[in-house]
Amino acid sequence: MRFRPAAVARPGTEAELVAALTAAAERGQGVRVIGAGHSFTPLIRTDGLLISLDRLTGVSRVDPATGEVTLWGGTRIRDIAALLAPWGLALPNMGDIDAQSIAGAVSTGTHGTGPAYTGYSGMVTGLRLALPDGRVLDCSATEHPDLFAAARVGLGVLGVIVAVRLRCVPAFTLTCRETTEPIRAVLADFVDRARAADHLEFFWFPGTPRATVKQLTRGPADAPTRPMTRFDRVVNRELLGNVAFGALDAAAASVPRLAPAVRAVASRWMAGAGFSDASHRVYVAPRRVRFHETEYAMPLAAFAEVVPEVERAIVASGQQLTFPLEVRTSAADDTWLGTAAGRETVYVAVHRYHREPFAPLLAAVEPVFAAHAGRPHWGKEHSLTADDLAVRYPRFDDFNRVRHGIDPDGVLLGPYLRELLGV
Numbered sequence: 001m002r003f004r005p006a007a008v009a010r011p012g013t014e015a016e017l018v019a020a021l022t023a024a025a026e027r028g029q030g031v032r033v034i035g036a037g038h039s040f041t042p043l044i045r046t047d048g049l050l051i052s053l054d055r056l057t058g059v060s061r062v063d064p065a066t067g068e069v070t071l072w073g074g075t076r077i078r079d080i081a082a083l084l085a086p087w088g089l090a091l092p093n094m095g096d097i098d099a100q101s102i103a104g105a106v107s108t109g110t111h112g113t114g115p116a117y118t119g120y121s122g123m124v125t126g127l128r129l130a131l132p133d134g135r136v137l138d139c140s141a142t143e144h145p146d147l148f149a150a151a152r153v154g155l156g157v158l159g160v161i162v163a164v165r166l167r168c169v170p171a172f173t174l175t176c177r178e179t180t181e182p183i184r185a186v187l188a189d190f191v192d193r194a195r196a197a198d199h200l201e202f203f204w205f206p207g208t209p210r211a212t213v214k215q216l217t218r219g220p221a222d223a224p225t226r227p228m229t230r231f232d233r234v235v236n237r238e239l240l241g242n243v244a245f246g247a248l249d250a251a252a253a254s255v256p257r258l259a260p261a262v263r264a265v266a267s268r269w270m271a272g273a274g275f276s277d278a279s280h281r282v283y284v285a286p287r288r289v290r291f292h293e294t295e296y297a298m299p300l301a302a303f304a305e306v307v308p309e310v311e312r313a314i315v316a317s318g319q320q321l322t323f324p325l326e327v328r329t330s331a332a333d334d335t336w337l338g339t340a341a342g343r344e345t346v347y348v349a350v351h352r353y354h355r356e357p358f359a360p361l362l363a364a365v366e367p368v369f370a371a372h373a374g375r376p377h378w379g380k381e382h383s384l385t386a387d388d389l390a391v392r393y394p395r396f397d398d399f400n401r402v403r404h405g406i407d408p409d410g411v412l413l414g415p416y417l418r419e420l421l422g423v
């Protein structure tokens with residue numbers, strides 16, 4: 001995404017952040033906050049002031065008794081494991097990559113997989129927010145609880161997250177097992193298997209007979225591990241999974257009839273050798289080939305209907321995919337705009353190589369998601385309007401009410417969010 005903000009501020013202290021924010025508000029200048037800029041939607045676009053918290057990073061407080069850790073908002077997720085290591089703590093769950101900032105991941109409802117685990121927003125027990133009027137508020141379940149419920153998936157419109165308090169868990173290991181299985185068998189018992197596993201997900205090219213099922217199993221921190229070999233890391237992950245996969249995607253983008261061959265080759269590469277390691281090294285994998293993505297959250301109970309319907313919609317659309325679907329789950333959380341707010345969730349993500357058009361694919365799959373009360377990931381492509389979102393989020397109007405209360409002039413609303421939220 002390319003845009004030209006009028007100015008960029010990189011405050012190194014909370015006071016500098018408040019000064020930059022209030023000065024912009026007094027000038028009548030719009031403000032957006034950027035994390036790592038890894039969202040597919042134009043959430044951070046502004047022609048006003050762009051604030052980056054890249055200089056506000058690291059741990060500010062640890063409570064060893066509760067496992068609660070307060071991190072400055074700009075902290076990159078990839079740095080958190082090393083910051084928590086001295087306390088023997090770890091993040092309870094993680095998504096596919098760790099390039100995001102913690103505030104950015106929280107603000108869009110970023111998640112991993114596992115019906116017993118929430119995404120990042122569900123781990124948050126407190127937020128420190130800088131508001132355009134110069135106030136700095138701490139909020140939690142007991143302090144400004146409405147603001148807390150709203151700002152845990154706040155899209156950057158409920159103040160700048162200065163710091164995030166997260167409930168962490170004792171450090172643990174994960175064992176990763178990837179298997180190729182007939183898709184019909186996977187569809188038949190995925191939900192039961194997901195409940196029995198710690199973290200289960202699958203990748204699948206619609207219209208093909210087999211899926212790659214990835215299962216992560218938690219173990220104690222001192223369990224013996226078998227880290228990924230250098231060969232697997234360099235050859236399977238980097239050369240096959242990224243370099244060669246990118247070249248095949250580029251070829252299929254120019255010659256679409258190659259797509260079935262790319263799918264066949266890629267599905268063979270997807271199931272890697274098993275390995276085990278510290279949790280943060282197992283949750284994430286490098287994703288270097290650029291893609292478009294939409295991801296919708298549906299009630300977990302809809303799983304058995306949604307996935308076959310998505311397959312039918314994609315096959316009927318004639319769109320040739322060279323990226324697999326990714327299907328994950330989540331526990332419910334009690335945020336207002338979390339994609340898993342109030343319901344156990346199945347996530348279905350649809351990707352396409354970045355040089356190929358995404359609109360026809362989006363148009364094919366969105367009606368399926370709509371029919372199952374699907375909520376789009378805030379950071380991924382979708383075409384919903386404020387009216388659609390108000391139906392899918394029971395607390396949508398409450399969110400807007402709280403937003404208006406803390407930022408009546410809409411300093412933190414860019415044009416995209418103004419329209420998205422129907423302000």
Ligand SMILES: Cc1cc2nc3c(=O)[nH]c(=O)nc-3n(C[C@H](O)[C@H](O)[C@H](O)COP(=O)(O)OP(=O)(O)OC[C@H]3O[C@@H](n4cnc5c(N)ncnc54)[C@H](O)[C@@H]3O)c2cc1C
Nearest residue numbers: 035036037038039095096101103104110111155156161379
């Ligand atoms: C390759 C790739 C893989 C991904 N994998 C996953 C995945 O596994 N699971 C998943 O759920 N998502 C995934 N995503 C989506 C991604 O996690 C989200 O879009 C996330 O928000 C990006 O974090 P960021 O730090 O880049 O935030 P940005 O994209 O920079 O910002 C996102 C939002 O957060 C706000 N924000 C940022 N910092 C602050 C702050 N300090 N205070 C207030 N608001 C703030 C911004 O204003 C904006 O509204 C993936 C994206 C990519 C590109």
